[in-house]
Amino acid sequence: MSDIQVDTLRKEFSSDGGPIVAVNDVSFTVEDGEFVCIVGPSGCGKTTLLRCIAGLERPTSGSITLAGEEVTDIPPQNRNLAFVFQDITLYPHMKVWENISYPLKLDGVDADTRYERAQEVADTIQIGELLDMYPGDLSGGQQQRVAIGRSIIRSPRAYLLDEPMSDLDAKLKKEMRVELQRIQQQVGGTMVYVTHDQEEAMTLSDRMIVMDDGEIQQFGSPQQVYHEPNNVFVAQFIGSPEINLLSATCRDDTGGTVTVDDTGWNIETGIASQGVPENVTFGFRPRHTNVEPVEDLDGLGGEVALVEAVGDENILYIDTEVGEIRAVVDIERTPIEEGDTVAVDVERSYLFDGATGTTVA
Numbered sequence: 001m002s003d004i005q006v007d008t009l010r011k012e013f014s015s016d017g018g019p020i021v022a023v024n025d026v027s028f029t030v031e032d033g034e035f036v037c038i039v040g041p042s043g044c045g046k047t048t049l050l051r052c053i054a055g056l057e058r059p060t061s062g063s064i065t066l067a068g069e070e071v072t073d074i075p076p077q078n079r080n081l082a083f084v085f086q087d088i089t090l091y092p093h094m095k096v097w098e099n100i101s102y103p104l105k106l107d108g109v110d111a112d113t114r115y116e117r118a119q120e121v122a123d124t125i126q127i128g129e130l131l132d133m134y135p136g137d138l139s140g141g142q143q144q145r146v147a148i149g150r151s152i153i154r155s156p157r158a159y160l161l162d163e164p165m166s167d168l169d170a171k172l173k174k175e176m177r178v179e180l181q182r183i184q185q186q187v188g189g190t191m192v193y194v195t196h197d198q199e200e201a202m203t204l205s206d207r208m209i210v211m212d213d214g215e216i217q218q219f220g221s222p223q224q225v226y227h228e229p230n231n232v233f234v235a236q237f238i239g240s241p242e243i244n245l246l247s248a249t250c251r252d253d254t255g256g257t258v259t260v261d262d263t264g265w266n267i268e269t270g271i272a273s274q275g276v277p278e279n280v281t282f283g284f285r286p287r288h289t290n291v292e293p294v295e296d297l298d299g300l301g302g303e304v305a306l307v308e309a310v311g312d313e314n315i316l317y318i319d320t321e322v323g324e325i326r327a328v329v330d331i332e333r334t335p336i337e338e339g340d341t342v343a344v345d346v347e348r349s350y351l352f353d354g355a356t357g358t359t360v361a
């Protein structure tokens, strides 16, 4: 197994409207044995970045190094990487064991040895009893496992996975996530996993790369990107329900208080305002609030337009003077109904530069 170093990697595609910069000079290192998710919205360049690492796409510039060996100009089949892509392409006329061991057939390994190795791999991913079946007899999740089995049979240097679970239903997805983590622990592999699903990235990653517009917005642990986002984009992309963002003014003389634009609301942020620009975006997560029903509202709050029950929690959608605010409350402790007027107390907040979106505090 090995580390993956990506250095000022750039990939441009030509199009009628001029070049498209899919990956814009990104650099990062995935450590040996690490599980890294690349997450970001559609079109941000995740797949292109992964395909460059795989060797399926030739970078415009920059380099890729695997375990100290530069592989930028080495064809994909000689990089000894395993890929699992969204579309499962199992061979329908081959049994499961033949599908799993197909890479060994290409290497000229005899059938008995291939069957033995397929059995070992299938046992690891708990499909040992399916070896003599055909793909057409399997469920979607089982087919996915066969595809994973085929990708790990050669003991690759690292695994590259592109949205491998996007076709699975929610329950199966959860099971496969646990399964993947187990496989990774057993085989000890370095994994790079592309997804647009931030929740999936948060549960799977040791560290995650948040991408937007061909650039890395942040590379850190799930805790870091959630609690210490680099900018408004990361704060908004990570976390559910989405962070609340309000335009506000921060003046040096008000000791850490911001005034929400177009209202008289002064909100104590606990953040020293020195060095903070005057125009800011004030952000707070729906979970970092205290909500109280009130008779007369004075400050941040409004009327509860919708209560959405999710397990033991309610998500409140509150109509305020400056648009909708979301807050999460415990169903037992804070019984609130639609139509109630509520005051929102912010427990923890962020300030972003109003012009650039960069986190200032």
Ligand code: ATP
Residues within 6 Å of the ligand: 013, 014, 015, 020, 021, 022, 040, 041, 042, 043, 044, 045, 046, 047, 048, 049, 196
């Ligand atoms: P998705 O989640 O929708 O798959 P993504 O984040 O993986 O998106 P990419 O598929 O890497 O994004 O695409 C990044 C950009 O590069 C997009 O603007 C896309 O249209 C463009 N692009 C990707 N492949 C090609 C190609 N072969 N030719 C031209 N443009 C391409």
